[in-house]
Amino acid sequence: MKKNVLVGQSGGPTAVINASLYGVITESIRHGEQIGTVYGMENGIEGFLADHVLDLSETLSKEELEILKLTPAAYLGSCRFKLPEDLSSEVYPTLFRKFEALNIGYFFYIGGNDSMDTVSKLSRYAAGINSPIRVIGIPKTIDNDLVMTDHTPGFGSAAKYVASMVREIVLDATVYQQKSVTIVELMGRHAGWLTAASVLARKHENDNPLLIYLPESAFSLEQFSRDLEQAFRKNTNVVVCVSEGLSDASGRFICEYTAEAQVDTFGHKMLTGCGKILENFVRQQFKVKVRSVELNVCQRCSGMIVSAADIAEAAMAGAAGVAEALKGTTGKMIAFVREPGDDYRLSCSTVDVNQVCNQEKTFPKEWITDGGTNIGKEFFDYALPIIKGEPERKMKDGLPVYLYRK
Numbered sequence: 001m002k003k004n005v006l007v008g009q010s011g012g013p014t015a016v017i018n019a020s021l022y023g024v025i026t027e028s029i030r031h032g033e034q035i036g037t038v039y040g041m042e043n044g045i046e047g048f049l050a051d052h053v054l055d056l057s058e059t060l061s062k063e064e065l066e067i068l069k070l071t072p073a074a075y076l077g078s079c080r081f082k083l084p085e086d087l088s089s090e091v092y093p094t095l096f097r098k099f100e101a102l103n104i105g106y107f108f109y110i111g112g113n114d115s116m117d118t119v120s121k122l123s124r125y126a127a128g129i130n131s132p133i134r135v136i137g138i139p140k141t142i143d144n145d146l147v148m149t150d151h152t153p154g155f156g157s158a159a160k161y162v163a164s165m166v167r168e169i170v171l172d173a174t175v176y177q178q179k180s181v182t183i184v185e186l187m188g189r190h191a192g193w194l195t196a197a198s199v200l201a202r203k204h205e206n207d208n209p210l211l212i213y214l215p216e217s218a219f220s221l222e223q224f225s226r227d228l229e230q231a232f233r234k235n236t237n238v239v240v241c242v243s244e245g246l247s248d249a250s251g252r253f254i255c256e257y258t259a260e261a262q263v264d265t266f267g268h269k270m271l272t273g274c275g276k277i278l279e280n281f282v283r284q285q286f287k288v289k290v291r292s293v294e295l296n297v298c299q300r301c302s303g304m305i306v307s308a309a310d311i312a313e314a315a316m317a318g319a320a321g322v323a324e325a326l327k328g329t330t331g332k333m334i335a336f337v338r339e340p341g342d343d344y345r346l347s348c349s350t351v352d353v354n355q356v357c358n359q360e361k362t363f364p365k366e367w368i369t370d371g372g373t374n375i376g377k378e379f380f381d382y383a384l385p386i387i388k389g390e391p392e393r394k395m396k397d398g399l400p401v402y403l404y405r406k
Helices: 017-030 044-049 062-069 091-101 113-128 155-173 193-201 221-232 274-286 308-326 377-387
Strands: 003-009 035-041 053-055 104-111 134-139 180-186 211-213 237-243 289-294 332-338 346-352
Touching: 003 017, 003 044, 017 035, 017 062, 017 104, 017 134, 017 308, 035 044, 035 104, 044 091, 044 104, 091 104, 091 113, 104 113, 104 308, 113 134, 134 308, 155 180, 155 193, 155 237, 155 308, 155 377, 180 193, 180 274, 193 211, 193 237, 193 377, 211 221, 221 237, 221 274, 237 274, 274 289, 308 332, 308 346, 308 377
Parallel strands: 003 035, 003 104, 104 134, 134 332, 180 237, 180 289, 211 237
Antiparallel strands: 035 053, 332 346
16 A cells, blocks of 8 residues: 655755755655655644645646755745654654554655754654654755764755855955955854855965854954954955854853843754954954954855755755665664765765764864864865756746745
8 A cells, every 4th residue: 555755844944955855756756656645744843733734746747846956945844843852742642643644654854953853753753653654864954063974965055155155255355455354154053064164265375264263163352363463464354254153162152242142942042143243352452444244044045056966965865765765764864975985976875863863063173273263175175076066947037946835
């Protein structure tokens, strides 16, 4: 008897999360002898609890699926909903009754660390009641902080966007001959992968950004002042890239120097504003022209600066999830394995989702150089292959065509 698919998206969106959704849908359709309907959860598990479900098999044409693959953000909508730690909570039997009503045999959740927590809980509950439902996590995060995978879908495009925008900021910052400092604040709570990508904007020695600070290294305003003095000896105009999660040696976030950060439903501090704090510090200390720039959500939702490699890999991850579920795999996350050798080659494997959720892969400290202000060449070897290529996209009236729900 055919079983149906249920797929959802969760957490912060990316430029390629819909490519993973595309992979799940198209691979499910390809196995029509085993899979019936592909259902989509509107706004993740939270929307599903409210019975918000779409029939993706009926609503999306082949042409629309191709557009979906190149559409940024989360087509199904997202959520930040934390399932109870206690598996005896009534929410679990409620969910599985709803699964049974839709004849769900395969559950796919596309997301980051907190989404893998949901996959872990559902798969453990399913095992406890001997449910045949296969539960698979499809990785997604621009932060690139999921453990046990070479990298995550979404990071390549976000890194490409950061490098491109920082390069343009560098060009703009060097227009005038007066001394200036431009501070670019980038996403990254505890992992500095995305901020590290700003180093890819450099074109020659002593080029900007001259200073790059990641959350993996303790930040000091006094040392920052000394670093700026050194940087001014190299260039009249200094561009500084910082992670939003910069903290001092005591662990206090720089953004908390003026106000307490808010907390989201998973208990994570919602960080913003360290760039503005550093801007005010530089203005007071150096009396030069200074501005701070926060790229904000554009880092995760830009559809015009995406990596073709990232799109292909995101779709591959979604398809691999379906293939694994059909083999009987459950309680796993799809992971990327970089093959050894000079040529970039990638394959998919599975890892125990219980070893992934609530863990964090930080930027390697041995790749951080020059006293915490620079990035080593190892990162270039790591990042350049996954930001390459530009997709062919459909345009209309000079603008990209994206898929959206009315």
